[in-house]
Structure formats: C-alpha cells, structure tokens
Amino acid sequence: MAWRAALRSKAVIPALLSCSSHGRLCASPTFITQRNNSTSPKIKVDYDQTTGVAVMHMQSPPVNSLSLDFLTELCISLEKLEMDKGCRGLIITSNQPKVFSAGLDILEMYGKSPEHCGEFWKVVQEMWLKLYGSNMVTIAAINGSSPAGGCLLSLTCDYRIMADNPLYSIGLNETQLGIVAPFWFKETMVNTVGHRNTEVALQLGLLYKPAEALKIGLVDQLVPEDQVFSVATQTMTKWLTIPEHARQITKSMMRNPTIDKLRTNREADIQNFVSFITKESIQKSLRMYMEMLKQRKA
C-alpha cells in the first residue's frame, strides 16, 4: 500500500493546474452512476517461475475500464514483474466476458477537477511508458472488444492475438467521443500499422472487426475464441527462444524515439490533456457519449 501512496503522491500535479487557474470547474455528473470503489484486486497475476512467464488477468467488472485505481494496480504489478529478472514474458488478458478493455474510464475524465484529471493522466502515461518500454516479451491475448485505451494497451505489447469473433471490435475511436488521441497514442499506432492506416483510423475513430484489424496489421493473428490463451502461450514460448539481450536492444531501438518524446514532455502533455478535457464543450461530448452508451443498452 505504501507503493500505491508513493505512486499517487508522485502523480500530484502542481498548483498551476488548479480550477481557478483554468477558470473552469467540470460540472458534477448528475445522471451517471458512480461505481463503488471495490477493494478487490482489479488485476490477478499468475507467475510461473519455471517458465518465467506471468499472466495478467484483468478482472474489473463490468468492462475493465482503465480507472485510476486500475492503472495504479497495473503499474505496481508491472514494476514488480519487471524487477524480477526471472520474469521474461507477460501475457495480458481479460477475465471479463466479451470485453478485453473498454479503454480509459470515462468517469475519471467527466465532472472531475483539473487536479484529478492530471493525476489520472499521469498514471495513464506511466502505464504506457512501463508497458511500451518493457524488457519482457509482452503478448496481448485479446478475448473481447478493445476500444480506445483498450486498443492502446494491446498496441503496447509485442504481439497481439485476437479472438476471431465478429461481435468484437478494436481501434482508437477517440474522435467518436469528441476527443483527440494524444501524440503518443498516435505514434504507437503509426509504429504498428503505418501512417496512412493511422490517419484514416484516427480521423474517423474507426473500430475494426477482427478480420479488418488483421488486414491492416492492428492485430497479428486471429484464432478461435477458445484458443486465444493457448496460442498466446505457444507464441510466448517461441519468442522466448530468441537471445534475450539482442531482442531487448532491438525492441528499444524501435520504440525509444517515441518513448523519449513522451518522457521529455510529460508535464506539458499533462497540461495539454487537463486543459483539453476540462473544456465545457469536451465535457459535453463525454456526457453525450455516456448517454449514448446507456441508450444503446436500453
């Protein structure tokens, strides 16, 4: 728990991000159900010391949305695994039916103070920096839909295996919410599917069915739903046969330019996010999007 406190306190944003300096305070949500902050772990890690492979099961009902608590827990687990030199591979998957991750928790960005939004964004950055820069082999076993931040989470991995179920979709759909994917989301996507595919996908906020996602290289492999995990395990075994040092240096060479750009601009990126997300017009878009989600359900 001391860890969590430390992580949280590091995430505190300076006073310049206070409500008064922005001249606005997000409206209080009146219709959106605030979920209880459950104390049960949102992530279960199974680590097999004989194989050196850890499996991270996301288990935050209903849709594994990436809340502040969720991301804090994720970062702590990652830090522990990364520090364990015996841990060489990580598979990330979901224990929730039909959903890998619904992306960033919209309730962390709606009706919240600038300080809260800043703290939230810092842990989003932290998650990305830790995963995209991980020394471990990372594989996303995508056993459900994976919009926006959920797609980003899988894009940080070295390899993506998705369930071949046309009911699922994946993509960076931020513009559909009236928001803009920041440069490091965009670059992670460009590094995976190229500039043109990213431009179209991001402008239109496209969510791809598995077959389309495979076609543009957003995922690497489609398999029947009940084989996602076993294929991820087999793939991990193959990746782990490559000499560790050579693979790690190659990974850094490919990813460090993007990582360094965020590392050197973290504060500015947080301030950009806070001033963008707390705008009245953006708050209104988020509210309308949440209403749309509820109506779709009704």
Ligand SMILES: CC/C=C\C/C=C\C/C=C\C=C\CC(=O)SCCNC(=O)CCNC(=O)[C@H](O)C(C)(C)COP(=O)(O)OP(=O)(O)OC[C@H]1O[C@@H](n2cnc3c(N)ncnc32)[C@H](O)[C@@H]1OP(=O)(O)O
């Ligand atoms: C200039 C630039 C400067 C800076 C950058 C600025 C801005 C960048 C900012 C933010 C970037 C954000 C990236 C994101 O990740 S935003 C989140 C986007 N996510 C989505 O669009 C997904 C929405 N959800 C869905 O499509 C579906 O829920 C589903 C496909 C994942 C699952 O469908 P189901 O039918 O199984 O489940 P539902 O009934 O729809 O949902 C159940 C329950 O969960 C609530 N919920 C769903 N998603 C979220 C979410 N992301 N956050 C919070 N809550 C979510 C949904 O409303 C339901 O709630 P109730 O049970 O009705 O209370």
